[in-house]
Amino acid sequence: MSEISVxxxxxxxxxxxxxxxxxxxxxxxxxxxxxxxxxxGSGKSTLLRCVNLLEEPNGGKIVVNGVELTDHDxxxxxxxxxxxxxxxxxxxxxxxNVLANLTVAQRKVLKRGEKExxxxxxxxLDRVGLxxxxxxxxxxxxxxxxxxxxxxxxxSMDPDVMLFDEPTSALDPELVGDVxxxxxxxxxxxxxxxxxxxxxxxxxxxxDKVIFMDGGYIVEEGPAAEVIGNPQEARTQExxxxxxxxxxxxxxxxx
Amino acid sequence: xxxxxxxxxxxxxxxxxxxxxxxxxVIAFLADWEQIRTAxxxxxxxxxxxxxxxxxxxxxxLIYTALGFAFGLALGLVLALMKLSSIAPYRWIATIxxxxxxxIPALLVFIxxxxxxxxxxxxxxxxxSTVMLALGIVGAAYMAETIRAGIQAVPKGQVEAAxxxxxxQGRAMIxxxxxxxxxxxxxxxxxxxILLTKDSSLIYIIGLARDQYELTKFGRExxxxxxxxxxxxVVGLCYLIITLPLGYLSRYLERRSGGxxxxxx
Numbered sequence: 001m002s003e004i005s006v007x008x009x010x011x012x013x014x015x016x017x018x019x020x021x022x023x024x025x026x027x028x029x030x031x032x033x034x035x036x037x038x039x040x041g042s043g044k045s046t047l048l049r050c051v052n053l054l055e056e057p058n059g060g061k062i063v064v065n066g067v068e069l070t071d072h073d074x075x076x077x078x079x080x081x082x083x084x085x086x087x088x089x090x091x092x093x094x095x096x097n098v099l100a101n102l103t104v105a106q107r108k109v110l111k112r113g114e115k116e117x118x119x120x121x122x123x124x125l126d127r128v129g130l131x132x133x134x135x136x137x138x139x140x141x142x143x144x145x146x147x148x149x150x151x152x153x154x155x156s157m158d159p160d161v162m163l164f165d166e167p168t169s170a171l172d173p174e175l176v177g178d179v180x181x182x183x184x185x186x187x188x189x190x191x192x193x194x195x196x197x198x199x200x201x202x203x204x205x206x207x208d209k210v211i212f213m214d215g216g217y218i219v220e221e222g223p224a225a226e227v228i229g230n231p232q233e234a235r236t237q238e239x240x241x242x243x244x245x246x247x248x249x250x251x252x253x254x255x
Numbered sequence: 256x257x258x259x260x261x262x263x264x265x266x267x268x269x270x271x272x273x274x275x276x277x278x279x280x281v282i283a284f285l286a287d288w289e290q291i292r293t294a295x296x297x298x299x300x301x302x303x304x305x306x307x308x309x310x311x312x313x314x315x316x317l318i319y320t321a322l323g324f325a326f327g328l329a330l331g332l333v334l335a336l337m338k339l340s341s342i343a344p345y346r347w348i349a350t351i352x353x354x355x356x357x358x359i360p361a362l363l364v365f366i367x368x369x370x371x372x373x374x375x376x377x378x379x380x381x382x383x384s385t386v387m388l389a390l391g392i393v394g395a396a397y398m399a400e401t402i403r404a405g406i407q408a409v410p411k412g413q414v415e416a417a418x419x420x421x422x423x424q425g426r427a428m429i430x431x432x433x434x435x436x437x438x439x440x441x442x443x444x445x446x447x448x449i450l451l452t453k454d455s456s457l458i459y460i461i462g463l464a465r466d467q468y469e470l471t472k473f474g475r476e477x478x479x480x481x482x483x484x485x486x487x488x489v490v491g492l493c494y495l496i497i498t499l500p501l502g503y504l505s506r507y508l509e510r511r512s513g514g515x516x517x518x519x520x
Contacts (some may be wrong), residue, residue, distance in 0.1 A: 095434050
């Protein structure tokens with residue numbers, strides 16, 4: 001029986017009259033990699049953003065490492081330091097160089113000393129293969145490098161779990177591999193990861209569990225080989241057919 | 256044979272140049288240069304104005320403007336944050352302040368502050384405080400809108416990244432958003448500084464002692480003892496010494512920021 005890292009029950013989220021999440025239950029075991037796939041607008045990014053309360057849920061419960069984040073008495077800022085997040089658009093702090101990007105939250109939030117923060121930052125830059133870019137500004141880096149720096153920034157807070165929100169969707173195709181390589185390495189090291197992605201190959205090879213979402217619900221979930229390799233639900237089959245073989249598929253909605 | 260469109264445009268351009276040269280020559284021949292010289296270029300008056308025009312007037316203009324700008328920037332930042340606050344009364348107060356002080360002449364604010372406030376509240380400021388408050392109060396109203404626009408121009412992802420690292424709302428604002436906002440609004444802020452430099456000419460109204468004169472007051476005072484308008488020309492040039500480099504700086508900063516425009520209401 002493995003320890004539970006993230007437990008989401010009955011999660012509901014709406015924007016105005018638009019219901020985006022209509023009751024989601026997800027359990028992530030410690031050390032597991034869970035990939036969330038699904039068409040755009042299915043609510044998968046919103047689900048991920050609810051996990052660290054970047055989006056405030058309208059209903060349901062989110063428990064991360066035994067702390068209920070949806071409890072209003074919880075110090076959410078403190079809990080967020082243990083939940084790393086990587087964004088589609090990198091979001092490196094554009095006025096700070098790479099090293100400062102990695103140290104600023106360590107220093108201001110975790111109150112680490114400058115020397116300690118820099119050591120941790122450099123160690124994590126090394127992990128993503130960018131130690132020599134410590135003094136570069138974000139704008140001087142390629143998209144793939146920026147995303148690896150963003151991963152190192154999140155890792156510098158020593159998180160228990162990492163959230164990835166379509167981390168390779170904004171990258172040129174030839175840069176995707178570097179970022180996925182770093183993520184794969186993290187998974188191998190035993191990091192608990194919740195990944196929203198369109199990279200089916202990555203999900204198939206790395207994920208312990210794949211969740212397929214559509215229309216605000218979880219349609220199908222299970223081991224990667226089953227959900228991606230042998231989907232049971234019609235909607236999952238339809239989606240995967242489009243993603244895996246886009247050229248042999250007509251438009252679904254002949255308007 | 257009819258001229259081609261391009262030929263016509265070319266002749267039209269030449270005729271414009273010719274016209275300009277003719278006008279310039281006519282003015283040059285008709286003008287009474289001796290009269291103009293005595294009206295604006297009285298070298299004795301110019302000599303008499305130095306060094307005080309620099310050591311007192313220009314210096315004081317710089318000090319007054321700097322004080323007003325510093326106070327205005329601080330107050331403007333507070334107003335901008337109030338305007339973006341989730342607490343409605345803060346937004347109302349900021350809006351009322353901005354609309355009020357942008358909508359009335361700066362001169363009226365200075366009079367009110369110099370004479371009304373001491374009368375009403377029984378407090379007397381020294382000259383530097385009065386100038387700082389007067390220029391700052393007016394400058395803040397303009398700068399608040401610029402700063403607000405700058406803060407809103409910082410991409411939302413920057414705040415989300417900061418919050419996801421555990422920073423509080425306020426910490427993210429101070430450490431991440433405001434430094435970036437100021438980079439964005441450096442060009443328009445430089446323009447505010449130019450406007451404030453010129454507005455500092457209005458503080459003569461609060462009553463200045465001789466060693467407190469700024470450029471305009473100094474010019475007018477010298478003018479009253481001068482047979483010509485030379486003092487006005489001299490202090491005018493002194494303003495340009497300040498404002499031209501600032502204008503150049505503003506355009507340089509704008510070019511450097513890649514022409515990223517901020518919409519200022």
